[in-house]
Amino acid sequence: MRHFLRAAVAAWSALSLAGCFLFPGAGATGGQSDAIHVGILTSRSGSNAASGEPQINGAQLALSHLNAAGGVAGRPLALDIVDDQSDPARAPAAARQLLDAGAVAIIGAMASSITKEAVLQAAKPAGCVVISPGSTSPDFSDPAKIDHGGYFFRTIPSDALQGKVLADRAIARGYRKLGIIHVDNPYGNGLAAVLKRTFEASAGRTTISARYAEEATPRTSYDAEIRPVLLENPDAIVLVAYTGEGSQILKDWISSNLSPTVPWLFSESLQSDAFVANVANAARLEGFTGTSPYSGGPDYDRFAQAYSETYKTAPPLYSANSYDAAILVALAMGRAGAATRQAVRDNLRAVAGGSGTPIRPGPDGIRSGLAELKAGRAVSYQGASGPLDFDDRGDVKSGTYRIWAIKGGRIEETAEILKP
Structure with missing residues (x-):
């Protein structure tokens, strides 16, 4: 039995312990000027503010696991976070703020209306993938409704x-x-x-x-x-x-x-x-x-244990999906051997499905996955949130x-x- 979106103070306090927590425009902590930037577009205020904390916490936990494993190509990863204020009209400017800070990918947003505007008005023109842990609208599956051009993925099933x-x-x-x-x-x-x-x-x-x-x-x-x-x-x-x-x-x-x-x-x-x-x-x-x-089973349990140990509360909805999004971005870069937006877009499907070595959530699994990729071997990440085999529209195929x-x-x- 799990409760949801509680213990905010404890969770945010724990967040500061995980390392590499960056706000937009800030330099890398600890003098890590070579950090690879991953953007977070989320609602920290407004009508959907309750969804922001799980998204941030899940992604930050993923980065703590990735950085403990040595990062990607010897470089640490860091989060830049922008509040979309639950407002679709703000989405393009918020996404551009992340892009201007050098984000190789954007995790978010939670609301489909915000994600749509961020993708079409900012990320797609900049050649940057948006991978959402919470945008569930079926419109993303239909190019006649949202022509995202392959720059949208999601780690949550379509509605x-x-x-x-x-x-x-x-x-x-x-x-x-x-x-x-x-x-x-x-x-x-x-x-x-x-x-x-x-x-x-x-x-x-x-x-x-x-x-x-x-x-x-x-x-x-x-x-x-x-x-x-x-x-x-x-x-x-x-x-x-x-x-x-x-x-x-x-x-x-x-x-x-x-x-x-x-x-x-x-x-x-x-x-x-x-x-x-x-x-x-x-x-x-x-x-x-x-x-x-x-989300359930041994892979989710590994994630849930790490989340609970870090944030002193059970993982809320969307946190596992956000964790998976961040891990996939890093594995895609690891496969390409390059920390670029193009590397993320071209390699996400390859690390999320297929017949490669199964990679599990958690520090040991992530370390193993990065090592396999460095050795030139194929991997298949087994999501904390569930199977993550993407179709040609960036949707997970089952739910x-x-x-x-x-x-x-x-x-x-x-x-x-x-x-x-």
Whole structure:
């Protein structure tokens, strides 16, 4: 059983112990002027701020393992971190700040809308890969919607899979009329479309949908958007939102007294204790469930042990995906024998899949992987977050999901594992 997005002070204190923690524009610590820069584009403020810490911590843990193994070609790696402020309009400038600092790759962003703008407006023109641990929109899989030109990868499954899991769960529970409330951006629109299509394909089932505008700072009310759904008395409601506005939407539902007993299902972006705490009415949320990509098995356990030892808390959602992204960037450079953006782009698939020597998460596994690459041998990194075999659009080819539930005011994972 794991809890999520807690113990922030302890985690950030531990972060400073891991080494090579750089802010944008700063020089390498300890006089390491030859450091290879890896960018982090993340939300440390605004509506999606709860996702920032797991992303940073996972990547920093990876760099501590890589640097303990000697770095890449004898050079240490360091992180530059820029806050996108949960604002897609800020994404191009934030990404350019990382590029100007010399980033060979950018890990991020978390929100699909921010990642889209960062890729199209900044990273792709600069020939730099963006590898996201949290952007799940199906739009990235369709070149007609997002033409990223091979400069986008992700270590988390597409919502083409999660939308089906949510729909299948709603059908299995016997729901006939499903409400869908979602943020109006590539993440919300993409997941909602898959959910609606899959649910309505089952005979006799209908959906009522409402969307709300994406904003960097949550509004004080979403009553106008959610009221039409509540008035239809749906059997259940699926909410696809970020933590900030998600909490307000639940507050608005409670105060409306409409559909007071309707059960809610949540997407992975709400798997945060902060979401529950901000609603400030845990009793009304008791038993509500959500879905999220599942990480488990020995490879995840190696990562989880290292994460817990470093940050004194269990790894939250997205932390393993961010760890994997950083490891893959380094292994790609190790395979190429060069610390360049082109080396990352051209070698990511080769180190993430195939029949090379299996490389496990953790210091020993990473050291072994870098040594194998230096000797000219093929490697296949076994992700902490799960299999990382990329297709031609930069998507991982498979995904497994776990059900989480709100119990006693906290988020807990259940034993229920689902495959699309």
